[in-house]
Amino acid sequence: MDHDLLVVGAGISGLSMAYYAAEAGLKVRVLEQEQRPGGCLHSHRFGDASQFWLELGAHSAFNSYGNLLALLESAQALDRLRKRAKVGFRMFVDGKVRGIPSQLSIPNLLPAPWRLRGASKVGRTVAEYYGRIVGQRNYEAVFGPAFDAVICQPAGDYPAESLFQARPRRKDVPRGFTMEGGLQTIADLLSARPDLAVERDRAVRAVRREGETFIIQTDQGDYTARALCLATPVAVAVGLLKGAFPAVAGLLAEIGTATVETVGVALPADRLRLPPVAGLIGRNQPFYSIVSRDTVPDARWRGFSFHFRPAVLDEQGRLDCIARVLNVPKAELGSKNTVFKINQLPALRVGQGKRAIRLDIALAGTRLALAGNYFGGVAIEDCVTRARAEFERLQRQGW
Numbered sequence: 001m002d003h004d005l006l007v008v009g010a011g012i013s014g015l016s017m018a019y020y021a022a023e024a025g026l027k028v029r030v031l032e033q034e035q036r037p038g039g040c041l042h043s044h045r046f047g048d049a050s051q052f053w054l055e056l057g058a059h060s061a062f063n064s065y066g067n068l069l070a071l072l073e074s075a076q077a078l079d080r081l082r083k084r085a086k087v088g089f090r091m092f093v094d095g096k097v098r099g100i101p102s103q104l105s106i107p108n109l110l111p112a113p114w115r116l117r118g119a120s121k122v123g124r125t126v127a128e129y130y131g132r133i134v135g136q137r138n139y140e141a142v143f144g145p146a147f148d149a150v151i152c153q154p155a156g157d158y159p160a161e162s163l164f165q166a167r168p169r170r171k172d173v174p175r176g177f178t179m180e181g182g183l184q185t186i187a188d189l190l191s192a193r194p195d196l197a198v199e200r201d202r203a204v205r206a207v208r209r210e211g212e213t214f215i216i217q218t219d220q221g222d223y224t225a226r227a228l229c230l231a232t233p234v235a236v237a238v239g240l241l242k243g244a245f246p247a248v249a250g251l252l253a254e255i256g257t258a259t260v261e262t263v264g265v266a267l268p269a270d271r272l273r274l275p276p277v278a279g280l281i282g283r284n285q286p287f288y289s290i291v292s293r294d295t296v297p298d299a300r301w302r303g304f305s306f307h308f309r310p311a312v313l314d315e316q317g318r319l320d321c322i323a324r325v326l327n328v329p330k331a332e333l334g335s336k337n338t339v340f341k342i343n344q345l346p347a348l349r350v351g352q353g354k355r356a357i358r359l360d361i362a363l364a365g366t367r368l369a370l371a372g373n374y375f376g377g378v379a380i381e382d383c384v385t386r387a388r389a390e391f392e393r394l395q396r397q398g399w
Contacts, residue, residue: 003027003225004399006216008204008240011039011381012068015190015198016233016387019071022196024391026399030196031218033203036184040373041380042354043182044339046266046303052293053182054264054303058380059291060084061062061183063175064167065381068186069390075189083174084295085276091142091326092280092290093107100281102164103142108135121160121224125350129160141283149281150290150306151378152345153258159350162377178296183380207240214367227367227394231387233257233344234374241368248362254355255374256347259310260288263318264339265326266303273327286312286321307343315340346374369394 005021007014010032021028036042040057061068072078082142091098115133126147131139147155147163155163168174179185191198206217207228230237234255242249276294286309293303306322313321319338323330356375363370369390376382 002223003029005029005227005394006031006214006223006225007229007231008216009039009236009372010034010037010187010191010198010200011231011372011383012041012187013039013373013383013387014229015187016067016071016384017229017231017369017371017391018196018198019074019190019193020388020391022193023074024395028196029223030191031202031204031216031223031395032198032199032200035200035247037198037200038184038187040343040345041183041187042341043184044264044341045336046301046339048062050320052266052298052301053184053301054266054293054339055178055182055291056262056264056305056339057155057343059305060176060178060295061380063173063177064172064380065384066168066170067384068381069170069173071190071384072186075193075396077179077185077189078173080180080189081174081177082180082227083297084176084178085297087276087278087292087294089146089278090280091145091283092285093283095324097277097280100142100146103283105135105137105141108137108357109134123350125156126158126160126163127156142281145281145283147190149307151258151277152260152288153347154277159348159352162348165377165379165382167381176295204240207244209244212367226399227369229371229387229390230367231371234346234372235344237370237372245362245366245368248359248368251355251359251362252370252374255352256349258347260343260345261308261310261318262341262343263306263308263322264303264341265306265322265333267326267328267332267339268301269298269302271328271332272302280325286317290325303393308339345378346372348377350372363393365397367394367397367399 004026005028007018007030018028018030042056043053045051045053128189148306214225238249238252279291288307291305371387375386
């Protein structure tokens with residue numbers, strides 16, 4: 001048998017799982033279909049902007065991300081954390097940038113502390129839970145669009161208990177941080193571990209079992225292992241498992257997928273009038289949000305990631321929108337300073353906690369592990385926490 005563990009997918013979930021296995025002295029290999037590890041940790045470098053980077057996926061991490069910080073500490077990388085500058089979000093409404101307080105109905109918001117008492121998120125959607133607390137008018141005007149922006153998908157039907165989760169905070173780490181070179185650096189650090197082999201451009205075509213052995217088929221040949229971890233988008237996992245693990249595939253197929261069309265743009269700082277912002281929240285706009293690099297300021301360049309709703313605008317429509325919002329000529333948005341990416345996120349629904357339990361029951365006793373952002377939530381820490389839990393389960397079962 002070639003490996004103790006094969007991991008499919010080199011995003012933060014797969015790399016975390018592989019890192020735990022390598023630390024335990026296991027022979028582990030990661031197969032990634034792209035040339036770049038990281039998945040949704042994607043810090044694009046604009047060559048003509050002196051390697052100015054811009055996040056096209058996840059944008060920040062927090063000192064409550066205990067499992068992520070433990071990994072970075074193990075990799076001796078805590079000194080590479082960079083504190084995010086304190087600039088605020090604003091809203092983009094009716095073609096103008098507006099402050100968030102100006103969009104709120106204060107009389108409707110005043111009863112919120114009383115409404116919060118005894119309120120339970122369990123079994124409630126985001127719209128049901130927060131709409132009752134802040135008032136329907138405030139939810140529709142501000143909170144709903146803000147929650148859409150947080151998870152880059154319509155948040156109304158998302159389970160309230162999966163949106164924000166309280167976690168202990170480390171006081172020795174900045175409350176909000178990124179890395180030198182962006183969050184992509186985390187993936188680069190984990191994949192660079194000497195005893196962790198990451199093979200890129202390795203698309204997995206099929207998974208099968210022969211006795212206690214997993215056989216993973218790729219165009220470049222087959223790999224074998226005692227244990228397998230799938231750390232892929234949920235739809236990919238469904239396709240790979242429907243033959244060998246039909247019950248697991250059936251449960252995964254119940255989870256939907258949200259698509260995000262992201263355009264990143266870098267522009268000289270002196271070309272923009274927009275004051276420094278963490279980002280803009282769109283209300284009745286073709287985008288969920290515009291997230292700025294102003295939280296990690298650069299003297300010469302500014303960058304913005306426009307997270308567009310899917311299938312609303314074509315390429316030229318997206319560029320028209322960017323030019324209008326940033327108040328720059330469309331001609332200044334070319335192939336050298338813009339980049340396009342499609343991101344896919346799980347569209348979780350109420351009952352996801354029970355669904356996750358059913359998945360864990362189906363996985364119990366097997367050497368198949370599932371890691372990803374479709375269990376507890378879509379935050380980076382949710383991914384690392386799931387990977388750790390699955391590694392510890394395989395450890396308890398014995399390799």
